[in-house]
Amino acid sequence: MSDYARYQDGVYADATNGALPHLPYDHDELRDRAREILDPGPFGYVEGSAGRERTADANVEAFSRYALRPRGLRPGAENAGDTGVTLFGERYPSPLLTAPVGVLEQVHPESERALARGANALGVPVVLSTAASTSMEEVAEVADSWWYQLYWPGDDELAESFVRRATAAGARAIVVTTDTSRLGWRPRDLSQGHLPFLRGQGTANYYGDPVFRSRLKEEPEPGGVLTEAVLHFLGSFSNRALSTDNIARIREWTDLPVLVKGVVRADEAEELVDAGIDGIVVSNHGGRQVDAAVAALDALPEVVEAVGDRAEVLFDSGVRSGADVVVAMALGAKAVLVGRPWVYGLAVDGAAGVEHVLRSILAEVQITAELMGRDVADLSADDVRRRP
Template sequence: MAYIDALQRQKAIFLGGMSGKRAVVPFQAAGLRIAAKQQLSARAWAYIDGGAGDETSIAANAAAFSDISILPRMMGGEGPADFSTRLLNTDLAFPLLLAPIGVLDLICPEADRVVARACRNVGIPMIFSNQAGTPMETCAQDLGDTSRWFQLYWSKSDDLVLSFIQRAEACGCSAIVLTVDTTLLGWRSRDLALGYLPFLRGMGIAQYTSDPVFQALLNQGAGAAITGAPKPTVTLQTIANLLQLKANYPGGFFHNLFRKTPLEAVRLFINIYSNPALSWEQVIWLRQQTKLPILIKGILRADDALKAMDAGADGIVVSNHGGRQVDGAISSLPALKTIRQTLPKPFPIVLDSGIRSGSDVFKALALGADAVLLGRPYAYGLAVGGQRGVEEVILNMLNDFELTAQLAGCRNIQEIDGSMVG
C-alpha cells in the first residue's frame, strides 16, 4: 500500500462507506487501543501497553499534548504542500519514523518482518529494536530501499556493542540510536503482577543469538559459567516454560530439545544485556567506532542534552521511554520545549513518547522537534490487522498530520514553528 494523500484517501473511505465498507483499524487512538487489547493475551498486553509504577507518566505524556493548542492561520494562499525533510543523512517524506519496540513477537510470529514490510510499502523508516525477535539483517532485506536506523543498548561487553554497530553498518542502517534510559529495567507493575518477562522464554533476543561475538561467548562457556543467579522452583509450569524457550530459540523445538544452549544463551543475555555503568566517556568511544550519525535516546534534561552534544552525538531523542522506565518522570513534550531553548536549531532533536495523532505530530514540530517517533499505535495496529493494520495506522497518522498542517495554514515543515501553538 503506497502512500495516498489525505484528500484522496478520505474520498476512498467515504466512497467505500457508500458500499457498506468500514475500516477495520479504528481511527481514534482510544478505539485503536481497545481493539488491540481484545486481540492480545494478558501477558502480551501487559508488556506492550504497560509502563512503570502506577503508569502516571504514560497518562502525562498524552495530557501534555492536550495542554498545547494549535493557532491556525487563515488565508495562507495556495500551492502544493510538501512536508518532506532531511534528518541527518536520511530523507523523510514526512517527519516521522517508527520507534523501536522490543519483543513484538508477543503480538504475532515474525512481527519485526511484518513491520518492516509495512514500512517498505508506505515509505516510512523503521528503527530496528535491539530487543527484536528477528535479526536486523533479515529485516533489512524486507525493508528493501526504505531507510532504517538501529537502536543500541549498551551491554557489559564492548566487543558485543562493536559487533552490533558493524552489523548495523553492513545492513544499511543510516544512524545509531543509543538508548541510555534503560541501563536497568524499570519497575513495570503489570509484568510483575503476572511474573512474566519474555526474555526468559527466549523472546526478543534475536540480535544476540545471531551475533558472532555472543555466539563466541556461548561457545566459550560464558552462559554455563554464570553462578549465583536465582533459579525458579521446578514445577510443571517451569518445565513448560523451558520447553517454550527451546521452541523459541533458533533451530526450533526438536533441534533444541536435548541441548543446553538455549538456557545458557538466556542466562548470558540476562547477565550482560544492560550496563548500569554507562557513561559519557563510552559515548565518546562510540563516536570513534563509527561514521554513522549517533543520536542519544532518553534525554529529558537540557544539561544532559549539552553533554550529549559535547560527547559527539549528532542528535538526541527526547523521550521518557513511553513511561516505561521512571514513573513520574517529566513528559517528553515539555522537556522538548526546554531542551530546544538550550540547543537551538539546526541541532537535530527527535521527539518520542506520547504521539497518538497527527495533531500531536504538528505540536511536536511547532515546539522544536525535527521529527517524531511513532511507538505503541503501530503495535496496536499490528495486533488488530497484521501488516495491513500497521500500514493503516501509519497512513492515518500521516493523513491526519497532513490535513492538520494545511488547515493550520502551513504547507511545509519550515512554516510549523512556535507561532503556531499556544
C-alpha cells in the same frame, strides 16, 4: 510531495459503495481490539508502564496543554501541507518514524517483517530495537529504510559488533537508548510474571552475533527457557556505567549519524552535543522506565533551546495522532517517533494494521498542516501556545 491526505477521500468513496473500514481510527478503540486478541501478558507488556503509570498518562495529557494556531489566510497557504523533512542530509517523505519496540513476536508471528512491510507502504523508516525478534540482517532484507536502536550492553565488544553489523547491513543511523540501565518497575508485568526475555524471546540480534556466541559454551537455542544463552543475555543486557565517553566511541565504529534517545533534560542534551552527538531524541521511554517523571513533551522546548542548531532534535512518548505530531514539531522536533499505536495495529491485522495506523496518522498530519497554512518542516513556536 506525498499526498497522504487523499487517503481520507478514498475512505469516504469506499463507504459510498458499502465498504466501511474494518479497522478503527480511534486509538482507544484499536487498543481495545488488540486487548481482545493478545494474551494478558503480552498486552500488559505493550500497554503497561512504570509504577502507577503517571508518566505514561502525563505524556498523553501533555498534548492537551498546547493549542495550535491555524492561519488560513497566510500568503502561500494554498501550497502548504508538504510533509517532507530532511534529517542528517537525507530527505524523507514524512516526519514519522516507528519507535523501537522489542519482542514483537509476542504481538504477531511475523513481528518486524510485518512492521517493515507496513512502514514501507508509507515511506516510513523503521527504528529497529536491539531486542528485536528478527535479526537486523533479516530486517534489512525487508525494510526499505531503517535505523538501528542500540541498548548498550555490559560488553563493549558486543556493542561494537552490533554497531558494525548495523552499519554493514544498511542502517541509516544509530540510536543509542540511555534510559534503560535496568528495567523499570512495571507492575503489570510483575503481576503476570511476564518477562519474555526469560523465554529467549527478543534475542535474535544477540543469538546471531559472533561476539555473543563466542561467550557461550553451547549453541544458543531459540525459545529456550533459562538456558545458558538466556542467562548470558540477562547478565549482559545493560551497561550501568554508560557515559558520554562511551557513546563517543561509536565514532570509531561507524560513520553513520549517532543519536541518543531518552533525554528530558537540557543539561544532559548539552553534554551530549558537546561530545559530538548528531541528534537527540527527547523521550522518557513512553513512561515505561520512571514513574512520576516529567512528560516528554514538556521537556521538548528546553532541550530544543539548549541544543540550538548544533544537532537534530527528535521526539517520542505519548504520540497518539497526527495532531500530536504537529504539536511536537511546532515545539521544535524535526521528526517524531510513534510506538504503541502501530503495535496495536500489528496485533490486530499484521502489516496491514501497521499501514492503517501510519497512514491515518500521516493523513491527519498533512491535513492539519494544510489547515495551519504550513509545510510540516516550517512549523514553529509561532504556531503553538501553551494553554492557560
